[in-house]
Amino acid sequence: MxxxxxxxxxxxxxxxxxxxxxxxxxxxxxxxxxxxxxxxxxxxxxxxxxxxxxxAVARAAVADCTTVQELDDAIANTAKGEPNVLIVGFSTTWCGPCKLMDPKVKELSETFEGRATFLKVMGDKDPESMQIMKREQVRTVPLYQIYKDGQKVGSVSGADADRLTSKIEQHTGMKATEPSNS
Structure with missing residues (x-):
């Protein structure tokens, strides 16, 4: 389907x-x-x-990304307008720090709703997800890549929620404590 x-x-x-x-x-x-x-x-x-x-019309605030085409489309969408920031989280099923970050990333996706789109690539889920990890040269997890206006503008490696929040604030122009205008 x-x-x-x-x-x-x-x-x-x-x-x-x-x-x-x-x-x-x-x-x-x-x-x-x-x-x-x-x-x-x-x-x-x-x-x-x-x-x-x-x-509840909304599904999860962080959407799963399972194909290269989905990732490419999401990156291209950042060049088309609001929201023009994309955060792609790379993870694996066995990664403990990734699981610890999941609730924080979900919270960030709700905080920055309308300002940023959040995707998650589970690198050991299937061959295409592994291909995404290889193409994006993911060597450690968790890794969060940040795209803006169609270009990669930053990344955060490891389970550092404060640093990830700071990077998202930098690229959205909004503090995590401010209400979203969505």
Whole structure:
């Protein structure tokens, strides 16, 4: 099902995004994740009609990136406008420091929502993810590469949440304590 995401129209994918709040099937999550990468847009929460209930249209704040094309599209999207900052986290399933950073990175993705897009490459997940790690010359994990306006502008190696926060603040022009304008 995930392979068909490129053939669906934007309204169809928005409907799928709404379904994420109702049905948390892995296939729907994967399809929405791919749509977010292709359009450089995260599905955001919206109000349900009539009763004021929240419908969870948003999936995870950090989208999985599993193909070279998804990464290239996300990098290209930074040159097209807001958000023009992309943070790509490289990790592996066995990396303890990576697992410790996951909650902080999720928190940062929520703090900088509308200012930055966050992707995660799990390097030992499949051959294509390994190819991404090789192409990006990832030699240590966790590694966070920062892209702005289509170019790599920085990186943070290791589980250093303060340094990662500082780099994101530098490239978004926003302090982590300020409210996002999304």
């Amino acid at each position: 995930a392979g068909r995401s490129r053939g669906l129209t934007r309204p169809a994918l928005l409907l799928l995004g709404a379904l994420v709040g109702l049905s948390i099937s892995p296939a729907v999550q994967e399809l929405v994740s791919r749509a977010e990468v292709l359009w450089g847009h995260a599905f955001t929460p919206s109000r349900a009609w009539g009763k004021g209930r929240e419908v």
